Amino acid sequence: MLKIHAGFMLAGLFSMVTGVTIAMSARKKKWWLSIHKKLGSAGSSCVILGFMAALYMVSRGTGEHFAVPHTYLGIVTILAVLFTYTMGIMQFKVRRKVVNIRLIHRWSGRVTLSIMLLNLLSGSFLIGML
Numbered sequence: 001m002l003k004i005h006a007g008f009m010l011a012g013l014f015s016m017v018t019g020v021t022i023a024m025s026a027r028k029k030k031w032w033l034s035i036h037k038k039l040g041s042a043g044s045s046c047v048i049l050g051f052m053a054a055l056y057m058v059s060r061g062t063g064e065h066f067a068v069p070h071t072y073l074g075i076v077t078i079l080a081v082l083f084t085y086t087m088g089i090m091q092f093k094v095r096r097k098v099v100n101i102r103l104i105h106r107w108s109g110r111v112t113l114s115i116m117l118l119n120l121l122s123g124s125f126l127i128g129m130l
Helices: 002-025 032-060 069-093 095-126
Strands: none
Touching: 002 032, 002 095, 032 069, 069 095
16 A cells, blocks of 8 residues: 555655646647646546545554654645645636635646655655655
């Protein structure tokens, strides 16, 4: 189950990094927004599936959820992913506040990727990879 958790989380991180890269570098292309949205959806879905795998893995093992710092940072990561994804959608739904919501989406995306990288390091230490 550890490999499934790590695989989904890495796939989510990779999707989101690719989505941000496209948003930052391909804005002049007609297709950039469509691909950015798809990668954001895929990345968010993978992170949620990775979280569910982690919950299952712990419940089948020690049963002690939130016993190490990695788990707390994981909750912050899940919340940040959901918030960033929601802001990305909301900027198309609440047109009168689009400038503010877009700014929040952009900054929360940067913060979310940073948190995800920190949690990747934390998980790597937890399993003895680093």
